[in-house]
Amino acid sequence: MDAAYKSAYRRIVVVGGGAAGWMAATALATALPGSAVELVESEEIGIIGVGEATFPSIRAFHKILGIDEAEFLRATNGTYKLGIEFCDWRVRGERYFHTFGDFGALAGPQSLWGQHRRLGDAAPGALGEQCLPSVMASQGRFQVPPEQGQFFNYAYHFDAVLYAGFLRTMALRKGVRRTEGRIVDVARRADGGVGQLRLADGRVVEGDLFIDCSGFASLLLGRTLEEPFVDFSHWLPVDRAWACPAERSGTALAPYTRATALEGGWAWRIPLSNRTGHGHVFASRHIDEERALSQLLAQMDAPALAEPRLLRFATGHRARFWVRNVVALGLSSGFLEPLESTSIFLVQSGLGRLIEALLPGTAPDARTLADYNSGMVRQFERVRDFIILHYRLTARRDSALWRTMATMELPDTLAFKIHAWRQTGALHQYGDEGFDATSWLAIHAGMGHWPEHADPALREVAPEAALLGLRQRREGIAAAVAAMPTHDDYLRAVLAQRA
Ligand SMILES: Cc1cc2nc3c(=O)[nH]c(=O)nc-3n(C[C@H](O)[C@H](O)[C@H](O)COP(=O)(O)OP(=O)(O)OC[C@H]3O[C@@H](n4cnc5c(N)ncnc54)[C@H](O)[C@@H]3O)c2cc1C
Numbered sequence: 001m002d003a004a005y006k007s008a009y010r011r012i013v014v015v016g017g018g019a020a021g022w023m024a025a026t027a028l029a030t031a032l033p034g035s036a037v038e039l040v041e042s043e044e045i046g047i048i049g050v051g052e053a054t055f056p057s058i059r060a061f062h063k064i065l066g067i068d069e070a071e072f073l074r075a076t077n078g079t080y081k082l083g084i085e086f087c088d089w090r091v092r093g094e095r096y097f098h099t100f101g102d103f104g105a106l107a108g109p110q111s112l113w114g115q116h117r118r119l120g121d122a123a124p125g126a127l128g129e130q131c132l133p134s135v136m137a138s139q140g141r142f143q144v145p146p147e148q149g150q151f152f153n154y155a156y157h158f159d160a161v162l163y164a165g166f167l168r169t170m171a172l173r174k175g176v177r178r179t180e181g182r183i184v185d186v187a188r189r190a191d192g193g194v195g196q197l198r199l200a201d202g203r204v205v206e207g208d209l210f211i212d213c214s215g216f217a218s219l220l221l222g223r224t225l226e227e228p229f230v231d232f233s234h235w236l237p238v239d240r241a242w243a244c245p246a247e248r249s250g251t252a253l254a255p256y257t258r259a260t261a262l263e264g265g266w267a268w269r270i271p272l273s274n275r276t277g278h279g280h281v282f283a284s285r286h287i288d289e290e291r292a293l294s295q296l297l298a299q300m301d302a303p304a305l306a307e308p309r310l311l312r313f314a315t316g317h318r319a320r321f322w323v324r325n326v327v328a329l330g331l332s333s334g335f336l337e338p339l340e341s342t343s344i345f346l347v348q349s350g351l352g353r354l355i356e357a358l359l360p361g362t363a364p365d366a367r368t369l370a371d372y373n374s375g376m377v378r379q380f381e382r383v384r385d386f387i388i389l390h391y392r393l394t395a396r397r398d399s400a401l402w403r404t405m406a407t408m409e410l411p412d413t414l415a416f417k418i419h420a421w422r423q424t425g426a427l428h429q430y431g432d433e434g435f436d437a438t439s440w441l442a443i444h445a446g447m448g449h450w451p452e453h454a455d456p457a458l459r460e461v462a463p464e465a466a467l468l469g470l471r472q473r474r475e476g477i478a479a480a481v482a483a484m485p486t487h488d489d490y491l492r493a494v495l496a497q498r499a
Contacts (some may be wrong), residue, residue: 009358011033013207013219014182015197017041018048019160020330021213022167022348026065028211029174031355038206039171040197042182048331050216050243050276050311051160052270053081053257053341054098054217055434056153057167061348065170069144070497075166076158077272079491080255082133082143084340085447088259091395096438096446097256098340099133100153104473106427109457112473113441114425115466117450118458124471127445135481138485142255142487155168155341157257157270157277179205183214185225187349194220212328212352215415216335221318221328230334232316235388235411237401238265238337239315242296244308246276249301255487260299263399265285269301273491275305281337286401297388313337315384321376322369328352334380339390342383342434349434379434386448387412388437393447394419425451 012035014025025039041047062072072078081311083099092095104112112130124388128134133152136142145151172178181199189195197205212220221227235237248271262280264287270277280296293308317334321327331352336342353375357368364372385497392406392414410418413430420428421444427437444450458466485493 001013001194007151009209009363011207012037012209012211013197013205013208014039014211014213016215016330016332017164017168017178018050018215018337019167019271019344020169020215020332021211022164022330023061023138023344023347024211024213024351025176026167026171026174026417027061027351027355029176032358037171037175038177038205038207039198040179040181043180044182047161047164048296048311049161049278050241050279051338051343052272052439053157053268053338054155055341055345056155057345057348058155061189064468067170070494073156073158073273074490075496077274078156078158079271079273080487081155081257082137082142082152082255083276084257085137085254086106086390087162087258088396089259089261089390092398095132096442097134097137098126098442098446099131099137099256100155101131101133101438102152103131103228103438103441106441107425107455108313109460111425111455112470112494113445114133114400114455114458115461116470118454119463119467119470120480122463122467124474129474129477130470131318131442132477132480134435135258135477136484137254139481140252140254140487141481141484142490143484150178157272159272179203183219186220188224189325191324192225192325194224206249208325210326212326212332213330215331217327218318218332220326221321221323221332225323225326227318227320227323229314231314232317232336232384233314235384236315236337236409237285237404238281240284240289240292241279241281241311241313241338242289242293242308243277243279243311244300245295245305246278246300247302247305248272248275251301252486253488257341261294261394261396263353264292264401267296268338269299273495281339283292285400286404288437310344312315317377317380320369320373322354323371329354333376336380339387340383340435345434346379350376375432378430378436381411381413382430382432383434385411385417386439389416389418389443390447393449408414415483415484419450422452424453425455
């Protein structure tokens with residue numbers, strides 16, 4: 001490790017021991033062995049303990065850290081996640097899947113969705129039957145795809161408290177030092193950065209670089225450096241959630257999250273191997289807390305294991321994520337409502353960018369910080385737009401939330417994408433997208449939102465050839481899925497593997 005790097009950030013202090021803090025500590029200790037990493041957490045304050053559904057990028061993160069899948073699933077009561085089933089989003093009674101799969105060619109004469117639509121009633125089955133993981137999800141089947149020629153992507157569900165503990169054990173093995181205590185004061189350096197943390201018992205923790213993972217408290221970036229919050233609540237009005245774990249229901253273990261649209265928000269259902277996570281995310285300006293709670297309880301299909309917990313949050317992010325010697329990750333940097341399970345993905349994205357900035361061994365300059373900040377802002381905005389799309393395309397007008405979401409003014413970036421899709425069928429992608437064009441297609445298709453004109457290039461393929469192609473793909477997928485084990489059976493076999 002070169003001298004300039006060491007003198008810049010010899011001591012890295014992570015504030016907070018939730019998922020974000022332990023992810024940061026583990027990754028930094030792995031990537032920067034020349035630095036001492038210390039994590040300060042308060043048992044008295046605890047962690048938020050929700051956040052049970054993830055995005056496929058978590059697997060790349062685990063691979064870098066050398067995490068064994070079976071060991072991780074055992075330690076966290078984890079299950080596999082192929083995507084999300086959206087119920088009642090366009091109209092009540094309808095459902096669709098957004099899985100991390102492939103819909104073949106997305107444009108031009110071979111466009112799979114284009115040919116499927118062109119054939120109309122003659123098309124074999126529903127469009128979703130052309131997507132392997134969507135069919136797997138609908139039949140409750142799962143098997144890890146072969147490493148070579150990945151046919152689909154997948155993620156996990158897990159117990160958020162156990163996950164933080166699992167990473168903690170790993171981080172401590174990698175040499176991270178853990179300090180338990182409540183931070184009561186933060187001392188600034190002459191240049192305005194953070195110099196020291198003072199704990200309630202008088203101990204002092206010093207560092208060169210501080211990673212603020214203090215959750216919604218945003219102790220360093222928000223409270224100490226007073227970085228303003230960029231509020232997205234006019235686009236994403238949900239601001240509360242009731243969360244409640246329940247016993248595992250008698251039904252088969254679904255390899256997907258369910259998100260059911262309700263009167264003033266939506267309810268999640270996340271299957272873990274030992275229990276089911278339930279929650280209702282809602283907009284307090286459209287529904288009161290008691291009514292939201294009763295709607296959550298009505299969604300639950302097994303007895304509760306604890307009292308429902310109310311969480312309050314704001315949707316948005318800090319204007320900058322890295323200021324002087326403070327970088328915020330996780331809830332302290334911002335939060336987008338959990339509809340697409342993107343918070344842990346955003347932690348990972350920030351961590352990847354941070355490590356890239358620190359690795360050259362020289363102290364990052366103003367340009368590095370500016371690039372980091374603009375990249376993270378874009379990343380949040382892209383995910384924000386994707387989430388808004390789910391609401392925007394609704395045909396529901398049965399409550400104030402849905403009427404507002406269907407007619408509100410959109411961010412320019414999203415308005416352009418919707419316009420491009422409607423006019424030409426183009427799935428426009430900007431830089432720093434979290435979700436690829438296939439994911440955007442899954443939402444448009446699921447919500448029955450189609451371009452106004454068919455691409456003339458589709459006519460280059462004879463209808464019989466298009467029909468044959470779709471039939472063969474559908475049959476191939478159906479046969480492959482029929483040969484797969486159920487999610488329950490597959491998971492049981494994985495959990496039984498010896499470490
Ligand atoms: C309703 C809801 C649903 C969610 N669902 C998902 C999901 O499905 N998927 C997903 O990816 N994410 C989800 N999230 C987000 C997810 O919960 C978080 O991103 C994740 O848990 C990381 O949290 P964190 O580590 O940033 O904060 P926390 O878990 O809150 O950790 C904060 C840490 O800071 C410490 N701390 C705070 N103040 C002090 C102090 N003064 N002194 C010492 N220590 C201090 C605390 O003790 C704690 O250790 C959801 C969030 C909410 C609100």
